[in-house]
Amino acid sequence: MNIPNLLVVPFPVQGHVNPLMNFSQKMVEHGCKITFVNSEFIHKRVMSSVAKQESLEESPTIKLVSIPDGLEPDDDRSDLGKLCDSVLSTMPSMLEKLIEDIYVNSGDKITCIVADVIMGWALEVGRKLGIKGTLFWTASAAMFALEYNIPKLIQDGIIDSHGFPITKETFQISPSMPSMDTEAIWWSKVYNPTTEKKIFKYLVHCMQHSNLAKWYICNTTCELEPSALSCVPKLLPVGPLLRSYDNTNVIARSLGQFWEEDHSCIDWLNQQPHCSVFYVAFGSFTLFDQNQFNELALGLDLNNRPFLWVVRQDNKMIYPSEFLGSKGKIVGWTPQLKVLNHPSIACFVTHCGWNSIIEGLSSGVPFLCWPYFTDQFHNRNYICDELKIGLRLNSGENGLVSRWEIKKKLDQLMDDEQIRTRSLELKEKVMNNIAGGESSENISRVVNWLKS
Template sequence: MTIPNLLILPFPVQGHVNPMMNLSQKMVEHGCKITFVNSDFTQKKVMSSVTKQESLEESPTIKLVSIPDGLGPDDDRRDLGKLCDTVLSTMPSMLEKLIEDIHVNGGDKITCIVADVTMGWALQVGRKLGIKGVLCWTASATMFALEYNIPKLIQHAIIDFHGVPMKKGKFQISPSMPSMDTEAIWWSNIHNPTTEKKIFNYLVHCLQNLNLAKWFICNTTYELEPSAVSCVPKLLPVGPLLRSYDNANEIARSLGQFWEEDHSCIDWLNQQPHGSVLYVAFGSLTLFDQIQFNELALGLDLTNRPFLWVVRQDNKMSYPPEFLGSKGKIVGWTPQLKVLNHPSIAYFVSHCGWNSIIEGLSNGVPFLCWPYFTDQFYNRSYICDELKVGLGLNKDEKGLVSRWEIKKKLDQLISDEQIRARSLQLKETVLNSIAEGGGSSENISTFFNWLKS
């Protein structure tokens, strides 16, 4: 029997590479080989964040390869509109050449392409080369249902042909799903109309390949989003896709990271009282201006609690002179799942990216929600209003989340025993789905059996 050799292709940003690397690790555990395709730029970041690269080269099961994304080394890859343009004009032909080279040079033949939904064009490449395909959605099933129904949203005049909401208010994707605010239409939440149009057009292009996919794999569980999972055919919830901290292979496990993880924060957490620390992390793309950065710093002082704050290496802000920070630890990047799993962590101040939400829920940690863009606004309302395991931080009349708001909401969160209880209950539900016999675990087996056939 041939061992399935999957070509895994994430959209080249941290929040997509991570869960697809976790999926790769899961498939390796089931006996698959993986050819993981980064962009050249991403590959460089991933390799420089891993300290012991020698041990990587020897990994027989996950092979890291890369192709250009079409941007120059100094281009700003946070300009997602520009990135979408060059990905589409450059990567399809490069991917085709890569696969042909693998096959010509006697490498293991690629048996299936698992492409990020936002790299859906890859299934066209697969069809041309006679390789079957699957799409992987790295955000919530609800956001996938939203995209899946773009034609319907246009038809019902909820959005126009450029993806722009026609009017503010509530709408429903399907009668079985809760109604949603137009604020949840993630591609119109990027604070730049030109970029939003580019992303929407790119998205529509990728979605034209839905019919080529056997499955839509999604980083969620049926229990978390039953109505969304049920309203999209072929959707296979396999979440939570969590990184496994198997110490024997710690290096291979950090393969999806763009920045080197600072493990000194774990030693620091070991010295903090149980359930005392506020964990503050805003993902890989959030940017604050200096005024907002100051308010956050002074807000952390004001809470008078120990805090672990992730301030990325690309942050250009300076700390306000009156910031003490004496109760906290500031690091550039963390092994986040390990942090959230630590007994001293009490609450999570988060940008509400889906990976962070999945990791927070899997560890029973209540949220203070501070969304930045795209699907994060929907995720906030999902956490606060549907799951009721967190509180939202609100902006004042100047558009700032003030230090007083941070302190007020944290005090509220601390005094709400119900939120804590619901978080722990949800943790059990979510983790049961990946335990033996759980829904997500069964779905992974279904997928693997299909690959073997």
């Protein structure tokens, strides 16, 4: 039987590289070869965060390659509008050249392109070269249904032709799905109208190629999002896609990471009482101003319980002079799934990025939700209102989440046994998908199609 050789193309940010790398490693377990295409900027970050880089080339199953994203090294890649423009004008021709070079240099033929939905243009490159394709969605099925139905949202007067909400009322994508608030329209949650217009235009362009995909693969499960999945028949749940920490190969474990993980936090967690530690982590994009950073630090102090707080290496904030932090440990980046599964963790204070939600659900921990942008507001509502396994943090009149609000909600979460029980019940349902459940069957369907 032929060995499928997949070209995997993530959007160049941490929250998209990670799940596509987890999916790639799952495909390797099923006998596939992977060529993983990062932008040059991201490729350098991944390589520098991995120890023993020279061994990477020896991996016979996952080969890391890169193409330029068109921006200068010191350009601001957190300006998503600028990044989308540059990706679209530079990367398609570079991807085509890469595929041709792979064949010329090694005789390897790419058998399928697995493109991030927001790199959907890659399927058009594949069509030109006679390569089949499928799309991978890194957020929730509900958010895919929303993006998939952009033409309908315009037609129904929910959004205008630039993607901005017209109405303040709730709306339904289909009768089977719960009503959504216009807050769910995630591309209008980037806080800059010019950027939002660019992102929306880019999304529409990427979705034009969705008909070239055999399937849309999504890191979710049927138990989590039955109505959203029924709304898009080609959407296959394959979640939860989780990193394996059993792998003795440090490199294989670290391929999708931008920052070096601090494993000393596990030794620290081993010394804490069962179910006592607040884990505080806001992903790779969230930025606080100094006032909000102060309130968070002092709110953690007020609780007088142990906390593990991830403060990224690119953080420019200064700790307030009153901050003791004596009960806590502060690290630059963690092996997050390992942390969340640790018995000493009591709850997860999170920005509600979908990867963090999936990891939290798979670990059975309650959530304290503090969204930053895009789909995170919808994810918060889903966690708190539908699944009822978390609480939301509310900001005051000055726009800040106060230290007292943080203390109050953490106390509330610690005292609520029902939330904890629901979290553990949901964990069991979600995890059943991995060992022979529906997600596992869907992975087999994809592999069989690739091998046919």
